[in-house]
Amino acid sequence: MAGVAALSLTLLAACSDSGGSGGEGESGGGTPALSAADLKKVIIEDGDVEGHKVSEPTGTVDRKDIKPGSDACAPVAYAMLGSVVDEPAATVQRETQKKVDPAKAAKSGDLSGLDATRTLLRLSGYDSAAAQAVMKSLAASAKDCADGFEVTADGTSQEVTKVSTDPAPEGADEAIALTFLSEAEGSKVPMKVVVFREGGTVGYVTALNLASAATGKDFEFPTEVVEAQVKKLA
Numbered sequence: 198m199a200g201v202a203a204l205s206l207t208l209l210a211a212c213s214d215s216g217g218s219g220g221e222g223e224s225g226g227g228t229p230a231l232s233a234a235d236l237k238k239v240i241i242e243d244g245d246v247e248g249h250k251v252s253e254p255t256g257t258v259d260r261k262d263i264k265p266g267s268d269a270c271a272p273v274a275y276a277m278l279g280s281v282v283d284e285p286a287a288t289v290q291r292e293t294q295k296k297v298d299p300a301k302a303a304k305s306g307d308l309s310g311l312d313a314t315r316t317l318l319r320l321s322g323y324d325s326a327a328a329q330a331v332m333k334s335l336a337a338s339a340k341d342c343a344d345g346f347e348v349t350a351d352g353t354s355q356e357v358t359k360v361s362t363d364p365a366p367e368g369a370d371e372a373i374a375l376t377f378l379s380e381a382e383g384s385k386v387p388m389k390v391v392v393f394r395e396g397g398t399v400g401y402v403t404a405l406n407l408a409s410a411a412t413g414k415d416f417e418f419p420t421e422v423v424e425a426q427v428k429k430l431a
Contacts, residue, residue: 228324228325228396228397229324230285230286230287230322230323230324230327230397231286231287231322231398232286232287232322233287233288233289233322235287235322236287236288236289236320236321236322236398237289239320239398239429239430240289240291240318240320240426241291241293241318241425241426241429242291245425246293246421246422246425247421248295248421249293249294249295249296249419249422250293250294250296251291251292251293252291252292252293252294253290253291253292254291254317260275260280260281262350262351262352263275263280263348263349263351264348264349264350265346265347265348266346266347266348266349267342267346269337269338269341269342270338270341270346270348271338272331272334272335272337272338273335273338273339273342273346273360273375273377273390274346274348274357276335276375276392276401276403277348277357277375277377277388277390277403278348278350278403279317279319279403280319281319281399282331282334282399283323283327283331283334285321285322285323285327285399286322286323286324287321287322288319288320288321288322289319289320290317290318290319290320291317291318291320292315292316292317292318293315293316293419293422294314294315294316295313295314295315295419296313297313313406313407314404314405314406314418314419315404315405315406315407316402316403316404316405316419317402317403318400318401318402318422318426319400319401320398320400320426321398321399321401322398323397323398323399324397325396327397328394328396328397328398328399329371329394331392331394331399332371332373332392332394332399335373335392336373339360339362339373342357342360343359343360343361344358344359344360345357345358345359345360346360355379356379356380357377357378357379358378358379358380358385359376359377360375360376360377360378361376361378362374362375363375363376363389363418365391365393366391366393366420366423366424366427368423368424368427368428369393369394369400369423369427369430370393370394370395370396371393371394372391372392372393372394373391373392373393374389374390374391374418375389375391375392376388376389376415377389377390384412384413385413386409386410386413387406387409387410387413387414387415387416388403388404388405389404389405389418390403390404391404391418391420391423393423393426393427395427395431396430400423400426400427400430402423402426404416404418404419404422
């Protein structure tokens with residue numbers, strides 16, 4: 198699972214500082230953005246998502262170390278690799294991992310927990326106009342970069358060969374769901390991202406399944422993570 202898969206795993210495990218973790222006030226104009234203190238009150242915690250362990254991520258990868266190959270593909274590249282679009286007033290993060298059923302794992306032969314989907318959630322505060330602009334830029338970027346793009350992260354180059362738009366979870370004011378396919382030693386490595394907006398708050402959820410990264414097989418995005426976060430924001 199070298200090359201692109203290893204890069205994706207490293208970035209998701211290390212997480213991102215998303216271009217900012219604190220701050221107060223507005224990120225532009227319109228309704229004021231939530232501060233870091235406000236966001237911490239509404240972000241999911243352990244026990245909020247059934248079947249998932251929720252924790253605070255450790256380590257950071259600076260947004261400045263993520264270098265998209267083109268401006269058009271920057272929004273989807275940042276979302277895929279654990280960062281955010283534009284400059285939110287504040288961002289807080291959580292990591293989730295789906296709990297493995299020991300009986301099912303034994304039956305499938307997966308005793309290492311590989312077939313467990315991990316997600317990185319970034320909850321970012323924007324003013325209302327900026328939040329809507331983020332969603333528009335992501336939709337445009339996904340369309341413009343459907344045939345793939347290049348990105349360098351932490352000095353390692355990654356080539357995405359396809360970006361597809363999937364049905365998005367419901368409940369938020371807006372949401373977009375994307376699947377990214379990359380090539381690793383002849384195998385396709387899928388990653389999935391859902392970005393949703395509730396008022397001026399934007400949630401970025403990047404999901405990676407370790408078994409899928411090794412085999413290239415598709416996996417199901419854990420919509421329950423998004424649903425739990427949207428519920429706390431309502």
